[in-house]
Amino acid sequence: MLTDKKLYIPEHVGIIMDGNGRWAKKRAMPRSVGHTYGARTFKKITRYISKCGVKYLTLYAFSTENWKRPLEEVNALMKIFRQYLIDSLTDFREDDIKVNFIGDRSAFAKDIIDLINETEDVAKNRKGMQLNIAMNYGGRDEILSAVKALCTEAENGSIDVSAITEDDISRRLYTSGQPDPDLIIRTGGEHRLSNFMLYQAAYAEFYSTDTLWPDFDEEEFDKAIIEFNKRSRRFGGV
Numbered sequence: 001m002l003t004d005k006k007l008y009i010p011e012h013v014g015i016i017m018d019g020n021g022r023w024a025k026k027r028a029m030p031r032s033v034g035h036t037y038g039a040r041t042f043k044k045i046t047r048y049i050s051k052c053g054v055k056y057l058t059l060y061a062f063s064t065e066n067w068k069r070p071l072e073e074v075n076a077l078m079k080i081f082r083q084y085l086i087d088s089l090t091d092f093r094e095d096d097i098k099v100n101f102i103g104d105r106s107a108f109a110k111d112i113i114d115l116i117n118e119t120e121d122v123a124k125n126r127k128g129m130q131l132n133i134a135m136n137y138g139g140r141d142e143i144l145s146a147v148k149a150l151c152t153e154a155e156n157g158s159i160d161v162s163a164i165t166e167d168d169i170s171r172r173l174y175t176s177g178q179p180d181p182d183l184i185i186r187t188g189g190e191h192r193l194s195n196f197m198l199y200q201a202a203y204a205e206f207y208s209t210d211t212l213w214p215d216f217d218e219e220e221f222d223k224a225i226i227e228f229n230k231r232s233r234r235f236g237g238v
């Protein structure tokens, strides 16, 4: 366990959970099977990360661009989300994990929206790690919403355009009030953000592993933290 190793534990970790499809393909199974196994990893690793002392965890589950996938795959993902949400109502209770969804939930079916709201509601008074699940999330879409909110406030006179600060933008993002991610982990071997936390990731450390998401485990998370501890974060200074 990481906590025995006297390592600095990042306050906010983001994970781009990629590689479910390739994991299934390697086993000659449909991509949806990869997503089912990916959902298991999701639960297991969330608990472990919370036990490690991380305060905020943001998991990228479905992007604003993922609707482009074949309908069959999107439908399979929605079915997995439904089951995941039902399980989440009771899961994480003993770990005191607070669950919050980021992204435009209005695009989902009504029963999924109801489950999202209910899941947030039952967990709202918990004091442990804050888990952000990014669903129909896009960094550009998030920035666009913040810009629109600021424009509306400028139009009605509640904000002075010349006085708008970076913090004013941060406060209008889905992660309002949360620290920026210190570490972003991407599984599946790609070296890109794919529209994840574009504004918040300005000084995040990026860690990519070839391990496909369904195979990601405690040991893999420890490796990322060990690597993070070797980085020198200068934030533009010396």
Ligand code: IPE
Pocket (backbone or CB within 6 Å): 017, 018, 019, 020, 021, 022, 023, 061, 062, 063, 066, 077, 188
């Ligand atoms: C990530 O795995 C899960 C989602 C984007 C929903 P992928 O489905 O992108 O898996 P690969 O990258 O095709 O292997």
Ligand code: IPE
Pocket (backbone or CB within 6 Å): 016, 017, 018, 060, 061, 062, 063, 066, 190, 192, 194
């Ligand atoms: C990023 O994975 C989105 C999620 C993990 C939810 P993608 O598989 O959609 O990203 P690209 O297409 O490889 O950039």
Ligand code: MG
Pocket (backbone or CB within 6 Å): 018, 019, 188
């Ligand atoms: Mg992918």
